[in-house]
Amino acid sequence: MTGIDPAPAMLAVAAKRAEGHNNVTFHQADAISLPVADNEFDAALSVQVLEYVPGVRAAIAEMHRALQAGGRLVVWDVDRSTVSWRSRDPNRMRRMLGAWDKHLTHVALPQTLAPTLRQAWFRDVEMAAHAFGTIEWDPETYGGALADLIAKYAVEQGGMDIDDAEAWKEEQKQLSAAGEFYFACIQ
DSSP states (O other), X not given: OEEEESOHHHHHHHHHHTTTOTXXXXXXOOTTSOOSOTTOEEEEEEESOGGGOSOHHHHHHHHHHHEEEEEEEEEEOOEEEEEXXXXXXXXXXXXXXXXXXXXXSOTTTHHHHHHHHHHTTOOSOOOOOOEEEEXXXXXXXXXXXXXXXXXXXXXXXXXXXXXXXXXXXXXXXXHHHTTOOOEEEEO
16 A cells, blocks of 8 residues: 655654554655556545645546556545535635635535546546535534634634634534534535
């Protein structure tokens, strides 16, 4: 098994999770220049990668190069345009999600992924959507885990001031305590 990421911090997390498994190697590289041989793999998995890559078609072509004939590629990215998040202040919610969307290169990549895969020589392209939803602000759920990260990013990038971000987080806690929290998106 081979893991590739451009970020040393992500590679460190992956290496820690793979401790004790001697069949795993890691490389620091980006998706458009994979440090692997042609036809090296029978399968590839890309999880929340391509939504950050400016050259999606080049990255997919690179994965095609690395796969053996008949190899399988699974791509799992989020269509952020499907995010639905409850708030009593819809304007603040729009600003929060708008600030968060700036961390992506492609906000709605899954909408164009099938034709891009076909253009990069993949055949038998299929799509399955997975809805993620929660009604509790729990850090173990996708929506719950995102809240702190989104608020921090929105403030750091200047999309929200700290008071607004904290007020949004407090509102989410209150909604959860009242049994009114809601988050959903399609991946």
